[in-house]
Amino acid sequence: MLHEFLTNHRVELIARCRAKVAKRAHCATAEQLQNGVPMLLEQLVHTLRSEQERCGVDGPVSQCAVSESATLHGQDMLELGFTVDEVVHNYGDLCQAITDLAVELDAPFSIDEFRTLNRCLDYAIAYAVTAFSIRHDFIESDRHHAEENKRMGFFVHELRNLLGTAKLAYSACRAGHLSLNGATGSILERNLDGLGDLINQAITLVRTEHLEGKRELFALTDFVAELQATSTLAAIAKQCRLVVWPVAPHLAIKGNRPMLLSAVVNLLQNAFKFTHLHSDVILSCHATTEHILIEVSDHCGGIGAELAGRMFQPFEQNGADRSGLGLGLTIARQFVHDNGGSLSVRDVPGTGCIFTITLPRHEISAQPN
Missing domain, CATH: 1.10.490.70 (Histidine kinase N-terminal domain)
Structure with a gap:
């Protein structure tokens, strides 16, 4: 047989x-x-x-x-x-x-x-x-539905961040009778422009056209100054302090500036959300021979090794504050990766955690005073 x-x-x-x-x-x-x-x-x-x-x-x-x-x-x-x-x-x-x-x-x-x-x-x-x-x-x-949900979550999260900062700037202008020509007005304008850019990018995706973000070389000092101006109001709203360390004027990074700006803003928003009231969130930059390290440190009390291992998973929310979507850190890591860098976190037990963006080092000639 x-x-x-x-x-x-x-x-x-x-x-x-x-x-x-x-x-x-x-x-x-x-x-x-x-x-x-x-x-x-x-x-x-x-x-x-x-x-x-x-x-x-x-x-x-x-x-x-x-x-x-x-x-x-x-x-x-x-x-x-x-x-x-x-x-x-x-x-x-x-x-x-x-x-x-x-x-x-x-x-x-x-x-x-x-x-x-x-x-x-x-x-x-x-x-x-x-x-x-x-x-x-x-x-x-x-898999397709999961990717679409994640992409939509990214979009909504970025809209929420830009709109939130714009509303804070508007409230500050109204409460203090500030001129829109001042620094707070500039913050409002930048975030409204960011909303417009984000919507335009979404329209481009709907048209199935792939538009790769322009990569440019820009001074780290200017980048950090924009971050400070954009995020100071958010820190005040969360009753904490944003401390920004000085940056060497010759250091530069190369990449899609809006994407990298969004990545760091997401890290700062996360730090403001979980740091203890009236504590400091520190934004600092360091340089090695080959890399530039952008670090955001908070005083949340520490997160533990287990939580650190899943911090960047989408829709992960671990604190009592569930006001967000749990996508900020996922977006930050994706944007940094898309620009040739890496994002990591380390726990400082009893103190807080430090998020580190590592990017290739570039330099530019120092601008004359």
Whole structure:
């Protein structure tokens, strides 16, 4: 019987199929080679045995007998990381290996048995590919929705930050009868411009046009001064103090300035949110031979190693204040990464935490006074 032949020569057939898979798919993983072929062979043996017991060698192959195991096999192949093309080829490999070994051993199989085998493989391929495709579509759909939700969260979070600062500036102007031509008016203007830019970028995305942010070289002193002007009001509103350390005038960074500005603002907003009342949030910049480090330090009391490990996960909120979306740190890390840098956090037990942006170091000529 064919299913007995497959069972008796299982080890040899698996070895031959693995060799074919490894030769064809150069990037096949050890798990694919270890589990993929035995899984397929066991499914085929089970189907052939069921068919033999049900109606004999010459009977028709029942699609129902094949569908369940082939459907599970298609899903399992997806879990192992195979493509749909490789699923089809794996069935072909097994058929070829069975035929070659039967010829070599002069196995006495009838034409009807080989026809049964071919029909089993035809049905198995159809059901496995269908299951593979359906499962793949579900996974891709879930991934797409997750990415869209994350992107929308980024957009809403940035809108909220810009609008919040603009409202603070407006309230300060109104309460103090300040002129819009002054520093507070400039903050209001910059954030309204930022809102306009963000909306324009969203329109560009809707039109499916990819617009890469312009990278420019700019002085670190100017960048820090803009951060200080933009964030001081937010610190006051949260009843804490923003302390900004002096920056060497020759240091510079290169990248998409609005993105990097947004990244640091998100770090500062996070620090204002969790630092203790009337404590200091410190913005400092340091330079090494190859890098510039922008650090935001708070006095939240410390976060612990476990929390530090998941700080940058989207929608992660760990404090009592749940006014935000839990995306600020995720956005900051993404924006820094997009500009060739990295963002990390370290815990200072009993004191607070320090967020560090690491970017490539650049320099410019110091501007004359």
